[in-house]
Amino acid sequence: MPDLHWTIPVGRWSSWPATAPAAPDIGFIEPIVRRRLSTLSKVALKVAHDCVAREPVRVVFASRHGELRRTTDILRSISAGEPVSPTAFSLSVLNAMTGVFGIARGDRSAASAVSAGAQTLGYALLEAYAQYAAQPGSPVLLVYADEPADRAYGTIEDEVQGGAIALLLDQEASTGHIVCSLSRADGSPHADEAAADDVSSFPTQSQALLHCLETGQPARWQHAGALWHWRWHDRAA
Template sequence: MLQCANTDMPDLHWTIPVARWSCWLGSESESKSPDISFIEPIVRRRLSSLSKSALKVAHDCAADLPEVRVVFASRHGELRRSTSVLDDIGNAEPVSPTAFSLSVLNAMSGIFSIARRDNAAATAISAGPGTLGWALLEAYTQYASDPGAPVLLVYADEPADPRYGVVDDEITEGALAILLDASASAMLDCSRDTARSRPTARLRTQSEAVLHCLRSRTAGAWEHPDGIWQWHWREGTWQTD
């Protein structure tokens, strides 16, 4: 269910079913590289740490599904790879076609679908510091349009190269996947309110707030000039309007 409070700067409230979720944080992992053995070695060795972490959590949630729609989100995407490509151009050096093709925002979702031989739709989103929140809304709208088909939300990011200077609300390195499916026995209530409430557990980034909610099953929030984003865990089954 999606609710809007007004049409000027609408407050938004929606709920998604959470069948599975997975995260990979480099700072917490004993392994230096995510396990993506389901990807062919010739492809695997060309991937960045960002794509590897995204593919790992995506596989964790959807390995047994024959088909799944994907919403991939990242604030910066493959910015480090893109910067390297621009460096080559600036130095009048040839640009690797592989490096260029893997620098686009939807590269990860393409690799995932090819590895799975899955022709389901894939969407790529980048929306500034609020990227994860808006991606959750996109995943909700896609799932609500066809609840019989699962939707996989994958969010992955890493800080921008220092040469870009100070980035407001800079994200932390890591990846998170959430599977929206009818088999879910729990839900995530999502909201973005313009009212300046003082919620508990306000975190530094959206991803930290969402992960806090998923792990602790208590509310997590993130404050931004456009409003307060909040997430609440709730047991139960998702229902259409």
């Protein structure tokens, strides 16, 4: 695994906690659409809306499980011989939120979706950076939203915590920068440096990144020989 390092200009960011007692208010979505959305899509749309104005923006949506709970309900209906709602089916895809968001804003900008197991958020940050670096004059919105899988799937290794985070990559409106790195967690120099610095370690990537955004302190997450590390800077290094 090659060591990777990249710096993301953060124009705005927003989050929604997994512990919230109710779904957020998304009044900017039409009621007929809003009532059909899952909690996952609602929290994703909430943080996305917090980060953008009316200007067009490319979107990278990231989720390990996506609309798996909706898909599971569809499979249960099929197994029971019950009819499946066409609307439920159309909203069961991983990137359902990006379609709803684009339609609500009248924005036809490119949208993509990333799912990479327990490392989904990290690789989504890399994808968002790659898109931004290819066209820095056009902002990129990264939206991460997830929820634990249905209990029908049993124990999930490195299960997600849930909740949502959105980051707007925009150099012009940048309030600071997130320095991201990915290296081997097998005694490589970068891994040793992170350990020596006594950087806080977290059970999920989303918890680590949120800690960095909220406190300005570095954070790391380790999994399957990979060490992810995030640091906040007021200005690019």
